[in-house]
Each structure stands twice: as structure tokens, then as C-alpha cells.
Amino acid sequence: MKRLFAYFFIVLVVVFFAACQKELQFDAIPDDGLALGTLKSSSDNCLPSSVSGDYTKDTILKSTNFVEVTIDVTKIGNYTIKTDTIAGMSFSAIGTVNALGLNIVKLIGVGTPTSTGTKIFTVKFGNSICRIFVPVVSGANPNSIYTLGGAPGSCSGVTTGIGIYTAGTTVGATHTVTLIATVTNPGIYTLNTGASINGLSFSGTGSFAANGIFPVVLTATGTPTVAGSFNYTASNGTSSCTFTITVIAAPPIPNLDYIPQTSFTNWTTRLVGGTPADTTFIQVTANSRTFGTNTYKIFERKVLGNPTDSFFNRKNGGLYYQYIDGNLGVLDNSINKEYLVLDSTKLVAQNWTSNNLGPNSAMGFIITDIRIKATIIAKGATFTVNGITYTNVIEVDYAYEVTILGLGNLPIANEKRRYAKGIGVIYSSIQNLIAPATIQNELTRSQIF
16 A cells, blocks of 8 residues: 555646556245245155143143154245144144254144153144154153163264264254163153253253154254363263264354454555556554554555555454655655545445545645545446456546645545455556556455454
8 A cells, every 4th residue: 555655646746747748034925925945855765843731631732742852954945844733642833934944843842642652743844754752651751761872871873963073152952962872760860961061952841652662862062162072961869871972163254344453464556557566465463553543453465475555454343544744755844644545334436535534745745635536437347357356346536636735636536446345455556647558456365364
């Protein structure tokens, strides 16, 4: 940017010389209003489901008696999901789903169980059918007696749900672990992994209606703290089962700045029509500098790894500023002021002006003001530069002017600059208005942190 100002004032010298002669967007519900989807995964297995509440013969179901099913929604809208009626009971849900992908739907139970045993309910959604097993006991539910594992002490048959564990992301209903229990006395059970490890714990409740081997679903709660593999142990007091959960690292937060200012970010540009030597390497240092009450990141221009020049940038929301701390090699006095480089909140055709960069003087001429008027000429645009296509680009037109005592307002140059979100300046074109000539620079590579 300082290079651009230097050019600006070189042109000014020409003028002086001439002067002696001169982001849950919600889609609209389809016209038919009906949601579409499936109860099954891509491998044709039923997605996770769970049964809540106790089911006792001749005891009317309450609000705590429900089942939850997972549906994979391919079209949002209204749904009615219900089961058949078995032994005096049924489950149903009516509602609207507003998000594609996996959703949990609660089906409320109604009725009074008329017999004991495991009742198998059929639930339908779209063209998919799955079954839910609900145990009904007689009288008060006793505590069950069971051993974890397909065989005592083996802890075999452990499976995990479809949820992915990501550091910093709260888990949900799809984050489950299914263990195997060998039941020797039917009844209710409560199983958990105790205190949380890496921000997570697992628990599950339910009942066994008969002796045999049954699945036990534990659902995760919490937010994993860091990435890695962690062991969890579920115990019922007489047996235990240890399983491993792998947490992946959170994806890096993308840089969405139009002038990225993160340390070590760097760019290389080249002069269009120039030689291989006409390249510029710029890197954001880890250091900052304060002018007045504002702190600026230091941008260094380097040649063969050695700094040759520096300039200073800061941002405030969608506003990007640069501080001019010298005389640009042609003025009699330093400017020592900042100007607004980019206002990314502006719309197309809106503008802003950086005034009062003067007064100053040079070569015996008195400068009463130096101005830069900027206008947004494109926003959210797509441009291809040096064979690379960039989206979310803001294009700005800059008009450079000075007011010279006795000569009035003089337009010096026009510049077009394109800023790509998360990248920075990808292209600039400066046109000399005094002696027609154009200088173009384009981005050849970038490394953004």
C-alpha cells in the first residue's frame, strides 16, 4: 500500500512539474407440505432409536412413556409418524421438520399394556420400516441382574452410533454406544460411566423383559474438550465394560477478512507485463505498533527474506485502516495519519472519502489537502486472476486528488482494487491521469492463517 502512495506522489511531482507549465436458514415448506426421508442409514440399517419410561401391565402410559427415532430428512415439511397398536399401546408424533439430515423425533405413547413380555412395534416413515422393542413387566419393576458383555467379562459386541465427536462441539442424540448385557433376572437398569472424561460421560436407563442377551444403549452428554482417544468404563457394580471414544480436532476457523491480519499470513504479487524480478512478497509479522490510541499489525515487504519496508494496518469490524507514518519520499512533512482503505459494510455505488491527509508542501508548492475518494463498484463478485477463480470479491474504485494553493483541485490517478474475502488484494490497476500509463499487479500466491 505504501508503494501505491509512493507512486501516487511520484505522479504528484509530475503534476508540480507540469504545473510550472500546468451462518438454521429455513427453506420454505414445499407446496405439498409433506416431509420426506427414511428411518434407515445408507447401509440399510435402522438409525438409532430408544425407549423411555417403564411399561407395566394394566398401568396406563404417562408422558414419560415415549420412544425416540432418528430420521434422515431429504425434504422438509410436515410429518405424521406412528406405530401399530400392540397389546393396547401405540406411539405417534405429528409435527414439522425444518432441517435436512438427521433429526430426532419423539413418539408419545398412549394406551394401557394388556400383557407382559417384549412387544415389537412397527414404525414407518416414507418407504422405510423399522421395529422397536418395548418390554412390559407385571407389577413393580424389580432391578435387573445382568453381566456386561456377550460372555461374562468379555465386553464384546460394543458398537458406536453415527455421531462424530469433535473437540468443542456439544454431543447429541446420535452420539451413542451400544453394549451387550447378559440378563439373568429381568427388571430395570441404570448404567453410566461416572464422572466425565474430557468433558464427556455416557448413561442409559431402561428395563429387560426376559432373560437372555440384550443391547444396552448409552447416550453421550457434554462437550469434548480436546482431540484424542479416551477410555470410558461403564459398570453395574458386578461387571464393567471399557470402550474407547476418538475425538477429532475442530476444523480451523476460516479467515473471513478482506485484508487478513493474522500473524505470518503472506502474499506474493507480480507486475503484469513485468519480469520475474518484478514480484513483491508481503508478510504479516507477529508484532504490532501503536499510534495514538490505535494498535496496528505490521506488514513487511521482504526481498530474499529480508525486510525492506513496512506499513501498518488495523481493522474494526468491517472497516480496514492503514496508518501513514512518513513523508512518502516527496513531501516536506510526515503525514502521520490513518485513512480508511476499505469499508466492507458499504453497498454497490456507496462511497467514502478520506480527507485531511494534508496540509503539506513539496518542491515549493503548498498543499492544502490530500484526498482519496473510494466507491464500491462490485460486491459478492467472482473474478479470475492469474488463472485462479476467487469468489466473494469486493471491487473498489479509488480517486486520488490534491488541492494545491493557486492551482485548485487536481485529480492525480484512479485505481481499481479487488479484495477477496479471506485472501486480501488479488488485483490492482493504477491509471496515471496526467501522463497516461497503467500499472497492474496481480496475486500469484497466498498463505492465510
